[in-house]
Amino acid sequence: MLSKRSQTLGESLTLAITALANDLKAKGEDVLSFSAGEPDFDTPQIIKEAAIKAIEQGCGKYTAVAGLPSVLEAVQFKLKNDNGLSYETSEIITNVGAKHSLFECIQCLVEEGDEVIIPVPFWVSYPEMVKYSGAKPIFVYTDEKNGFKMTADELKNAITSKTKILMLNSPSNPVGSVYTKDELKALAKVLEGTNIIVLSDEMYEKLCYDDFKFHAFASVSEDALKRTVTINGLSKCAAMPGWRFGYMASKNKELNAAVKRLQGQSTSNICSITQHAATAALLGKANEDVEKMRIEFQKRRDKACELLSKIDTISFYKPEGAFYLFINISKLQKDSMKFCQQLLEQKKVAVVPGVGFGMDGYFRFSYATSMDNIIKGIERISDFIQNYKA
Ligand SMILES: Cc1ncc(COP(=O)(O)O)c(C=O)c1O
Known part of the structure; x- marks a missing residue:
């Protein structure tokens, strides 16, 4: 059945x-x-107030599939301000949580015969999303002493002619380790000259401790920017898990168009109230x-x-x-x-x-x-x- x-x-x-x-x-x-x-x-209260105001002002209509211009501009601002990344608003799509961003990207990018590299331990949903697309998860076992962060050599050894995606997550779930800029640069170097797309899951970005600094994968080189889909959301870092807000930003025009088609034929836009609340969070109000x-x-x-x-x-x-x-x-x-x-x-x-x-x-x-x-x-x-x- x-x-x-x-x-x-x-x-x-x-x-x-x-x-x-x-x-x-x-x-x-x-x-x-x-x-x-x-x-x-x-x-945070200020985010709730933005939502209440939006409801009172009658925000309950459909929006464009990728999101309202105001929320796309807010994501654009956040990526520039926090991560030094320049994206056009046309390169940004809001989704029903980062889980949805990841799901849509994977479904649009891979199919049977393709391989997706996943460092272990991984966030529970990665292999399931990959299997659902028909592609094969390739698990890379990493070293505990190194916080289970994948090294350049481990990545090099896992790449084949079938590799299409690398899943990267920093700060990571379940370990909480954060890749340094040099570690990211070393991974980016291995990818140069390949067509591999990096899905960089940056959900826990603002939760870094002591002197550890977060670095977006797309920020480490021009080449990394071109091949990366920067994926983020507000569930963890703005305490908004139930609001379901995620986004993706990518220079890959074909992928962006495909995700918009998939989303347009499935969920349409994300909740319009959430878009207004998220705008407040992305502009740094909380x-x-x-x-x-x-x-x-x-x-x-x-x-x-x-x-x-x-x-x-x-x-x-x-x-x-x-x-x-x-x-x-x-x-x-x-x-x-x-x-x-x-x-x-x-x-x-x-x-x-x-x-x-x-x-x-x-x-x-x-x-x-x-x-x-x-x-x-x-x-x-x-x-x-x-x-x-x-
Ligand atoms: C690593 C990681 N990525 C993505 C998500 C999905 O977050 P959301 O769909 O709530 O934005 C989670 C949530 O647990 C996560 O831990």
């Missing part, structure tokens, strides 16, 4: 674990959840709130790292960005699903098994929750691990 394509799609493990934890909570269990992929902060959120995340990261480093059977890479820790439990248990189920059942702590990110023997701990929860949760994890029998 179903198409072969739709049968290849797996369920999102992150959403599944969150649902399970919510079920237990609804039954009155004292569950502490560290599975969230979204900030626990509310959307920057103070975003900075407060970033500072709070940094404090939580520091606390979580301090407490977790006291458990000597586990290890982790101290993240430079995002709001996750990717914790190595392979000395205790290779089967991450089993470990996470036991942890949820026995200690009522929800974390996401590494297998969902392509790496068993790990789990992802999200610190997008209160400091109190983090302290209590790590106490429970520590207790669980001390008495752990595989």
Whole structure:
């Protein structure tokens, strides 16, 4: 009854674990959840007000598929101001979240016989989107010591005549590592002379800690700018996950036209109210709130790292960005699903098994929750691990 394509799609493990934890909570269990992929902060007031004003002024009509001129100009401003990138508004398309930007690009670019390079661990949706297109995900296993960042040599070894896309994510989910400018330049150099398109997922851009600076892949060279689709959104960095706002910017005219056709025949424009709210965020009106959120995340990261480093059977890479820790439990248990189920059942702590990110023997701990929860949760994890029998 179903198409072969739709049968290849797996369920999102992150959403599944969150649902399970919510079920237990609804039954009155004292569950502490560290599975969230979204900030626990509310959307800044100034963004809400922009939406309310737009509703009152009657913004409820269809807009152009790519978005209103005002929101496209706001994205253009943001990319220039924050990243030093110059795009025409005709090179920008707004989408229903960055997930949708990625999905549309992949569906428009690849098909059976094509290869897409995905560094492991990856954000859960990348391989599923690639498989849905008919193309083949090529997994590149990276080194934990290096924050699981793909090196130029690893990239070089993965490229074949069939490679069409490289998926890049910095700051990364699930590790929280951030590529330095030199690391990005080294990757860009390997790609020179190829037709490979980079989908650069920059969702966690504003959540970088200490002295770590974010660099957009398209900003590292002229060649990188031409081959990159810069993908970003406001779910994480403006606490707007439910508003569903993402965007893509690309110099590739053919791709932009194809995405507009696909979007025009499926979702049409994104929610018009969201476009007005996003405009306020992109113009920097909520920057103070975003900075407060970033500072709070940094404090939580520091606390979580301090407490977790006291458990000597586990290890982790101290993240430079995002709001996750990717914790190595392979000395205790290779089967991450089993470990996470036991942890949820026995200690009522929800974390996401590494297998969902392509790496068993790990789990992802999200610190997008209160400091109190983090302290209590790590106490429970520590207790669980001390008495752990595989
Ligand atoms: C790395 C990464 N990319 C993209 C997304 C999608 O974000 P959205 O569709 O909410 O804009 C997420 C959300 O979890 C993510 O972690």
